Amino acid sequence: xxxxxTNQEVNEELEMQAKQIAxxxxxxxxxxxxxxxxxxxxxxxxxxxAHGQQLTDTSVNADGTLSRMTSWVGHHRLAATGLVLAxxxxxxxxxxxxxxxDSSDAFLLxxxxxxxxxxxxxxxxxxxxxxxxxxxxx
Amino acid sequence: xxxxxxxxxxxxDVERRAFKQTVYAVRDEHVxxxxxxxxxxxxxxxxxxxxxxxxxxxxxxxxxNTMKDFWRRQKVRNLWTTLLSSFGAGQDGExxxxxxxxIDVEDESSNPAVQLERSQTMKIIEKALEKLPAxxxxxxxxxxxxxxxxxxxxxxxxxxxxxxKTHCSRALHTMxxxxxxxxxxxxxxxxxxxxx
Numbered sequence: 001x002x003x004x005x006t007n008q009e010v011n012e013e014l015e016m017q018a019k020q021i022a023x024x025x026x027x028x029x030x031x032x033x034x035x036x037x038x039x040x041x042x043x044x045x046x047x048x049x050a051h052g053q054q055l056t057d058t059s060v061n062a063d064g065t066l067s068r069m070t071s072w073v074g075h076h077r078l079a080a081t082g083l084v085l086a087x088x089x090x091x092x093x094x095x096x097x098x099x100x101x102d103s104s105d106a107f108l109l110x111x112x113x114x115x116x117x118x119x120x121x122x123x124x125x126x127x128x129x130x131x132x133x134x135x136x137x138x
Numbered sequence: 139x140x141x142x143x144x145x146x147x148x149x150x151d152v153e154r155r156a157f158k159q160t161v162y163a164v165r166d167e168h169v170x171x172x173x174x175x176x177x178x179x180x181x182x183x184x185x186x187x188x189x190x191x192x193x194x195x196x197x198x199x200x201x202x203n204t205m206k207d208f209w210r211r212q213k214v215r216n217l218w219t220t221l222l223s224s225f226g227a228g229q230d231g232e233x234x235x236x237x238x239x240x241i242d243v244e245d246e247s248s249n250p251a252v253q254l255e256r257s258q259t260m261k262i263i264e265k266a267l268e269k270l271p272a273x274x275x276x277x278x279x280x281x282x283x284x285x286x287x288x289x290x291x292x293x294x295x296x297x298x299x300x301x302x303k304t305h306c307s308r309a310l311h312t313m314x315x316x317x318x319x320x321x322x323x324x325x326x327x328x329x330x331x332x333x334x
Contacts, residue, residue: 014310015282021263021313022283028260029158036171040157043175044149047182051145054186 140190148193149178156201159279162267163205173208177201198284198294202276259322266316270309277305278313 032040108115117123140148153174160170177200185196267275273295280291281302291306292299317323 011307011310014307014314017314018278018282018306018310022285024260024263025158025267025283026155028264029154032154032157036157036167037154039171040153040174043171043178044146044153046175047149047178048142048146050179051182051186052142054183055139055142 139187140193144190145182145193148190148197149181152194152197153178155283156197159283160201160205162264162275162279163272164208165268169208173201173204177204180204194284195290195294198280202294262317262320262322266313266320269316270312274305274309274312277302278309281306 108118111118113123156177157170157174160173161167164170164173177197180200181193181197185192188196267278270278276295277291280286280294281288286294288299288302292302295302295305
């Protein structure tokens with residue numbers, strides 16, 4: 001118990017010392033050479049200019065949506081690539097299903113029954129008969 | 139979204155500290171300046187839409203990542219430098235000295251003896267900080283200098299809170315031992331804090 005207390009006291013003392021050192025470092029950080037300060041100021045000026053540019057770009061659009069989208073793409077390149085791939089895959093699937101529609105049109109036109117028969121509920125029982133049953137009948 | 143004025147105020151507030159922290163990590167003032175300027179630009183360009191309240195964490199993260207990028211590049215460069223060192227011998231120490239580099243500003247103490255003593259003490263503290271392993275130094279700076287709590291430091295360093303506590307504890311013990319060896323015990327440091 002007393003060992004734990006001693007350790008805690010030592011740690012608290014060390015933490016206090018660390019904060020004092022941080023204070024000294026902070027005070028020392030304010031004493032930089034003129035050249036360094038000038039260069040930091042230049043860097044800050046460039047950053048603020050870039051920031052202003054970003055704000056102007058956003059306000060060019062009516063609601064800023066396009067700019068935000070461009071910025072989003074810039075930040076999330078992997079996600080943007082994924083989105084493009086997903087779009088490609090989904091468009092491929094849609095195209096494929098359109099092709100299937102073409103083949104169903106061909107089936108309707110080549111069937112012995114008139115196309116209206118496929119929407120007439122009276123024909124449903126005969127249309128739902130599996131192929132194997134039809135083959136057996138023939 | 140933060141205004142340009144808010145960004146300017148924030149950068150003015152952190153730039154000196156960020157510069158010194160980077161110097162302790164990379165041990166080269168020119169490189170440190172490049173890193174800090176790069177971090178400022180990245181913050182302005184990539185996070186213009188973020189509120190000013192998020193800037194401290196974002197900036198620290200950008201700064202740490204820019205330092206890591208530098209070390210990665212440095213590793214590759216060192217490999218080439220080692221290979222080609224025989225061609226570039228005799229180039230060291232030929233840089234022109236600029237008096238502007240040594241003129242300090244905002245040193246309110248006019249007594250040269252006090253200035254000298256303070257400067258020597260700070261050199262000892264800075265050397266001790268530089269001697270710490272990179273992760274311990276990072277934890278020490280974020281936790282005590284940037285005044286982040288354990289959870290924030292852990293998030294910034296990408297490790298668990300337990301690891302942060304371990305890094306901090308080791309850093310504190312090493313720093314205390316190094317400073318004690320140089321005659322800078324806790325009492326001396328406390329006196330310096332009062333004087334400054």
